[in-house]
Structure formats: C-alpha cells, structure tokens
Amino acid sequence: MSLNSNIPSGPMAMKWSKHKQDSKLINPKNKRKFTVLVVGSGLAGSSAAATLSELGYKVKCFCFQDSARRAHSIAAQGGINAAKNYQNDGDSVHRLFYDTVKGGDFRAREANVHRLAEVSVNIIDQCVAQGVPFAREYGGMLANRSFGGAQVSRTFYARGQTGQQLLLGAYSALNKEIASGGVQMYTRMEMLDLVTVDGHAKGIITRNLVTGKIEAHAGDAVLLCTGGYGNVFYLSTNAMGCNVTATWRAHRKGAFFANPCYTQIHPTCIPVSGDYQSKLTLMSESLRNDGRVWVPKKKEDCGKAPDQIPEADRDYYLERKYPSFGNLAPRDISSRAAKEACDDGRGVGPGGRGVYLDFAEAIQQFGAKTIAERYGNLFEMYERITGESAYKRPMRIYPAVHYTMGGLWVDYNLMSNLPGLHVLGEANFSDHGANRLGASALMQGLADGYFVIPTTIANYLVGQKPGSITTDHPEFKKAVEACTAQTKKFLNINGKRSVDSFHRELGLLVWDKCGMARTREGLTEALKRIPELREEFWQNVKVPGSGDFTNPELEKAGRVADFMEFAELLCLDARHREESCGGHFRSEYQTEDGEAKRDDENFSYAAAWEYTGNLSQPTLNKEPLTFEEVHLAVRSYK
C-alpha cells in the first residue's frame, strides 16, 4: 500500500499556513452533529478534547485513570520548548525546527517538525492565559533555561513539574468544556478495541474498570492520544498503567505501526535494587552538570565502598571517551557508555547494573550548601528511594526507558492510514524521528491537541455523514463479543503464573536484546523467545476474580497480552533497520570509535508496518524521508 503523507506543497515555512488555508471548514451548525471520540486525557488528549469542543464538536473523552488529570504527561519534569526568542539569543522557528530534525537524527518528517516549531509559540501563550504558573523573572517576564544541550534558552518551565502544570492547564480547559456540556468524560474506562466500518474508524469498545461492563461507543472520528509503549520493557519511567493496547488494537485493525524500534533511554535514573522493583525513577539530567560519572577500573573493586577506591583506580569513562563533552554527552551516548561499563563487569550496586555519579569534587569546590541549593530536592528524592545520602557517597545511576518515538503512522493531518483514525502525541510517530530532544515531548502533545487536529480533522469529517454509524452496526456487536470472549478466556486459563511475572520476563528479555544496544543475533534470539513466552502466557497465566467488577489483574492481563504481540514487532523493526540512528543502536553499525553509523542511502525512510494476521510476518511499507531544508549530517559529540 502506498503511503500518502499529504504534505502540502510550497516552501517549508509556508506549508502550514497554506494547509490551514486549504483545509476544509465545517459550518458551526453542522459541527454539533459530529461526535469525536478522544482516547486518553494526557496533554494531547485533553487539549484536543477541549479545543474540539470549543469549536462545537460533540466530544467523548476516555481515560483509564480515575481522573483526566492523572495521565502520565503529568510526570514530565524538565520543561517545554518554544521558539519565542524572549532571551534574544538568536532563537527562531527555523532554529528550533533545525535542532529538532538534527536531534531526531534525520528520521523525522521535515514538514511536521516545521509546523511543530511554528505553533510552539502559540502553546506558551495559551498556557499562560489558562493560568499555568511558569517560572518568571522579577520584572514579571517569563524565565527560560537552556535544556538538553541546546545552545539557546528556549525552555519554559514550572519548577520541576512542567508536565504537571501543563496538564493541569489542559485539564482545566477540559473541565470548562465538560461543564459546558461539550465534552462527556469517561474515567476509569479502558479502550479494548477499535471498531472499523468499511475501513473507517467509527468507534471503540471500552471496559468500565469499576463495573466491568464492556461497552461500545460510536463516533464520526476517533483520536488516539494514548501515549507510548515504554512499558513493553516492564521497567521504565512510565506509569504503571501506560500501555500499548489502544494503538496495538488499532494496528491489528489495519493501522500501520511506524518505527517502533526508536526508543529513548534516559541515562540518569535510579538503578534497579531488586526483582520486586516495579518502576524506575528518573533523576533530572541537570545533575550531570556537576556530577562526575565513573566506575572502578578493576572488577574486583566493585564490591568496595566507593571511598575505598583510590582516584587512580577509577575510570571516569565519559571524560575519557568524550573529552570535549565529558559528563554532558548526549542521552543515548552516555546511556550506552554506562551499559558497556556494566557489561564489562564493572557496574556497581545490587546486580552490578549501576555507575557512580559523584558530587565529591563539586562539593569540595562549591561547598555542600551550593550543591544543596542546586539539587537539594533531587538529593532528597534519591535518599527517599535508596536510603543513601548523595552528599556522603556517590549516587548510583543507570539508564532506563523513558520515551518512545515510534508509534502509529500518521499523515500531515495526523490521520493514520485508516480513515477517521487520528493519532496524537507520543502515540504517533511523526515529529521526533529516531531521537527526541529534551523538552520537546510536551511541546508535541500540546501542538497536536490545541493547534493541529482542530484544523485538520475537518478534512476528514467534511466527507462524512454525521452520526451515520451507530452502535447498532454489526461491527460493534462483533467487537463487543470479541472483547467479552477475551475477558472470559483470561479468567478461564487459571494457570500458575501471575500476569506480572510474565510482564517482568518479557521486559527483561526485550531490555536485554532490544534495549540500549541491539545486534542481529540478539534480536533473532528474542524473536524466537517472544512467541514461546506468548504461548506460555496464554496457557499458564492466572487471572483471579471475575470480569463483572473492579479487577486490576484482568486489566493488566489485557495490556500484557498486547505487549506480548507488540514486542515481536519491536524486535522485527529493530532487526530490519540495519543502521544505527538516535535511540536505535545496532552494535554492528558503529564507527571505529563507537558512534552510531547511519545509513542514509538505504534507511532514510519511516518503516510503517502493516498487520497481516501473522505476527511474525508483518508487511513493511516505506515512507521515504526527504530533507529539503536541513542537510543530512553526522551527529558528533567528540
């Protein structure tokens, strides 16, 4: 199948303006007749639901949490980029566009990225008007900081809780629309399946997580704003409930899944302390401004207390390998370096999966007080979790999965190849390429929800007869029956192992073979093991309780079942992409000094996978990527 990305013609800087001009309009009176189903209430979902309702569409919004405000966007710490150039340091829409394309290692769609940079400025205006308390200077102007190695200060922030504040802003807009009757909110509702009618997305099947009731909802268009799939690794910085079910179910109904192998690993997380661990906690990257990363030179020193290891026996490996960037080397590079040190048997802490982030020198130089001022809250958080004081002994850190750049394939209108199915935020694939820059995730979620979809959805809806499909349609009945049958199946397996134990095993496997560094050999192993594990899951999982009531184990079972299938696609994509780029590092494809080696000649495309009914043999569709504005170059941080 050919992929039409629907990129508007004309010069890059004019594409979005032109597209807005060319987009269809729907008469206000008619808008009311259209129902849009929004799944997910994070930044993308809340902002889209609120804005579509303001425009007059009837909106139904669904989230599995008990409140729309709890979606995992809330956990983003750092900030949000915008090309405001308030600092007069030479920033511009073009520069943000350029940085994002380059940061994405030339695997993003240029036109989408340019639009993202353009609307970034409107996002800040919108959020401030809603009462989002961004950091300010004494004169009352907004404060900015430089983030993630950017050379300009374009990041807006609200303490260490930017995601929370932006989400509360979008949530307040959503509340305004719920109050006005434009949005009907469904909390504690999980999407189990997508319903397509004649190839168009026309509804969803949900399970009420309180009553267990499986219900059908029909709409004229469906928006998936359901986040990323990082929890396929079991341990990640994602929330426990984050899952791939919505996008995976859509994939099974025909939507293409693009670039699943682009996963972002964050270098500074608190390491795993035992096999009971359920979640990894991110520590702000800013710690690397003052901390020095090291491991013992000798394996036999790993068990020693760090202060018993003399200076000469320490390997400050980032400073050694990347003399100019040192401890501030980019996320993917420092993550891999930590993995290499640990693979070498020189990791520290429980299980040997950790490296030291040492503040001794900074404390000596600036004093404990200054360090406390800079990182006090982070040191506190570290102590709360590990019981160790980073003032007295070095922190232990290790990389963890943090964000997933891949997602459902969408065109310039954010519509997937299934007409009517739109995908926003982390759930789609389009803007970050192979690697996402710091403070860009929040920007993308809100850009999609507030500014892109409200314009582009009309291009689809204008050709639809509103309300023409209802839940009486046989497709809905079929889908409800299938979901009910799956629920029953889970409850009847009555095996020996808990859902979590399967999830943990899958996660370890995927992390091991498809984590920070991947090889053809390892991926092939994983591809052999995943179907076996999936088979065992369906034979031997134990889901207690009933389907007619709150049953968290049943919820988890459904999610893990989809991860079991998705993991295979993830590894297939990683194996097929025989190059290293951004978050995808194939050990076979590296330069002599261990840097990622891209293959622009053969892999300058988005890989959009099509479900065929055979999980091991999806069809690959390619969207070629062309770069008109930003010239292909090698990322180098030497």
Add this chain to the structure above:
Amino acid sequence: MSLLNLHLKVWRQNGSQPGHFQDIEAPEIPDHASFLEMMDIVNERLISKGEDPVAFDHDCREGICGMCSMQINGVPHGPEKATTTCQLHMRKFRTGDTIWIEPFRASAFPILKDLMVDRTAFDRIQQAGGFVTVRTGAPQDANALPIGKEVADAAMDAAECIGCGACVAACKNASAMLFVSAKAGQLNSLPQGQPEKDRRTLGMVRQMDKEGFGNCTNQYECEAACPKGISVRWITKLNRDYAIASVKEAFGNTPKVAGGGD
C-alpha cells in the same frame, strides 16, 4: 538490604457491601522495596494461593500523579513527611511491625473496592469553576501580561497540589478545603483569574458542599498530611474570597446579561 516480617491489617470491601479488616502476614519483605512494591509482593502471594488480591489505586509511582492513596497506620500516605505512598519505602518500618492499611475514608469518596476510592468529587469541584474561560487561540502574547515573580511563585505553590485527597483523609471532618482552596487560590491569585474570581469561588465552594465534604475546623491536619506541603494559608484566602464574593453577590448590582451572575 534486610528482610522484614510484617503483620498487615488490610481493609477489604466490595463496593457498597460492608467491609472488614483482614489480617495478612507479609514475611520477608525487602526493606528497599517501596510500600506499593510490598503490596505487589503481597498480592502475588495471594494470587498464587488462589486468594483475591488487594485492590489499590496507583499509577506513576513517582509521587506526582496523585493516584495512590491509602491510610497507613492512621495517616494518609503513611508516616513520612511530604511523601506519597508510592515514594514511601519499607526501610521506614521495623520487622515485627503491625501495619494498618485502610482506604481514604469520606462520604464523598465512596469505596469501590478494598483500598480504591472514588475521588471524582474533586473533578466535579474543578468543573464548577476551576478554570479560566479562554478559548484555544484567543490569547495575547505570553509576555504581554507581566506577573511578578512573587505572585507567580505563590500560584505555583498552590498549583503543586496533586489532587490525591490526603487532606480529606486526614481531616477529622473529611473536609476538602485544602484542595479546593489550592485550586481556587492558584487562579484567584493570578491576573488571568481575576475576571471570574467571584464566580469561581462561589461555584467551587458550593460544589464542595454539595459533594458532602465536611467543614474546616482549622486544625491543619490537612497541611501536615499533604504530600506536597500545600499551606493552609490558601484556606485563609478561600475564606476571604468567599466572603467577599458572597457580599458582592448579595448586595452588588444585578447583571443584566444572562449568564453573568449565577
């Protein structure tokens, strides 16, 4: 790392049916585990024994989503100051300890199952005015409205509320004043929130009352229990804003345009 042997007294309840405390032994709990990981271990064991696992709310497990709850030994989120249940670690307990684990109790937070409660009352309060009425695309440039750092910082203090409901759980009256005051206070103290200030204050307080929360008797247990340390001075402000709004409503001019008053 050491292992703890704990005795749990866990509240078990199915919907509106009467509940009871169940004694659950929790031997060999790693002290590095978080409280919720301890619950995970307990649940895995219950499942393997063919028993019903304990239902509890949780999501981000990094102290920001506000989903986790639980009254632990009589205190919301347990004994640690400014810490959510998910960030509480087992090293704060001793082997042999008895731990009481209960849901947040309030008539306005009906129990769904075991430790899960329905906190949608908070959403309805927010829907009664916890927003600035501004359409997407309407605003002026963000820097066209200077806001002093002190004002912005104070608003941020209020905005840190994660909506977990610990304030309600801690209060002997199950009052939601700390939550409502933080939410109303954030917007009421910013210039963007001024046009709708009275309307917001009246709307949110009335919805709070309607939901069946109790009243504030100024004991400040809410502040002590709040995982984000929200100050009771926001309650002072809400009291003041509400009185002023009520006086204006009672004695001010009647708006001629429909929808202006309420």
Add this chain to the structure above:
Amino acid sequence: MFKMKTSHMSAVFDSLSRFYASSIGKKFLVALTGLVLIGFVFGHMIGNLLIFVGKDAINEYGHMLQTALHGGGVWIARLGLLAAVGIHIVATIQLTRANRAARKDAYGQHKAQVSSKASHTMIWSGLTLLAFIVYHLLHFTVHAGNDYGTYHTTLHGETVHDVYRMVIAGFSWAPASIFYIIAMLLLSTHLSHGFSSLFQTLGVSTDKTEPLFKKLGYAFAGLVLVGNCSIPIAILFFHYGR
C-alpha cells in the same frame, strides 16, 4: 415598582441565606460571634475583678450596667449576647452534624499529627459551657433558688443591688465554685483553639500573623482562666470577703 423592590429584597435575602447555608458562611458567622463573645468574656472578667478593688467598686459597676441607657443598655447587651450565643451554637451544631455525616465509617486507626486536644473537643467544651451559662444565669442573674435578689446596699446614698455580697455568698458554696472553675478550664481550652481560629476563618491570618494570633490566643485563654478563677479561689480557699 413595588414588585421590583421585593424581588431585590428577596434576592438579597436569598444570597444571604445561601451564604449561611454554605460551610464557609456558617463558619464565618461562628467566627464573628466568637469574636463578640471573646469581647464579652474579657469585659465580664474585668468587671468581675473589680471585686478585688472593693465592695463599692463592683457594686457601682453593677449599678452602672443596670441603669445604663435608663436600664435599656443591659437588655440591648443581653439580646445581642443571646443572639451571638444562639448563632454560635446553632451554626456549630449544624456544622458538627455535617462533619459527622462527611465520614460515616470510622477509621480503624486515625492519628492526629498536629492538632490539639482542645481543637478536637470544641463541641463538648462549648456545650458544657452552654450548660454552665444557663446555671450561671440562674444563679447570679435570675437568682433561682437563692435570695441574692434581696441583697441591697447603699451606694452614694442610693439603694442598689449588693453584687459584692452576692458573689461572696455564691462562691462560698463549694459546688458552685468547683463547677465554675471547671467551666473556666473548658472555656480556656475553647479559647486556646477558637481565638486564633477565628482569624483564619475571617480570612485575615497570614504566615506572619498566624503564630502571633496563636500565642495571643493562648495568652488570652490563660488570662481568662487565671482572672476568673481567682475569684472563687480567693473566696472559697482564702476566705476573701467572708
């Protein structure tokens, strides 16, 4: 025209009744009436302490209260106080009932972290005080079951009520003194929470003034306790005036 006026009147009334119906509105009235009652408690204590200045001083004070505004003053004060006490009590009882309803199922364990015992027993200290006030009024104002009403003395050539003798006689009876002292203990715990609390409810506390109000509240509660209890103690135990 007339119709419009009534609708405006009723609009005002509706708004005020909505204010009273709300949790904050009731508390606001509890705080305002509390402030009135605090003023009364203070004034009453100062008046009572005149007993230590001498017989004439307190009798003159008593006479002044009785005759102010041709005898109307005392009734204005009484009605005002009655209204304040009435609102204070009715609103707090309503609030307490709402608070009980807000948590029907008790915790197995519930630990108070920062609140004082006094703050948890406001309704009980308050209701006991109400019982005391009734007794106190019967005792010293209505003179029920005693002949204090017949005590008279001459002041500046005028026959006036002998308050001095009444107080000495009243507190010479141990049960009365002990009940009085218990009531004052409860009053002081009531004030120790209520005093600073009212500033919070009226919306005037700040981070800087709150600790001040707290200390002032404790000081005031202590002052009232010492000041008022000094009278029965002096009479009962040190035979003052007997």
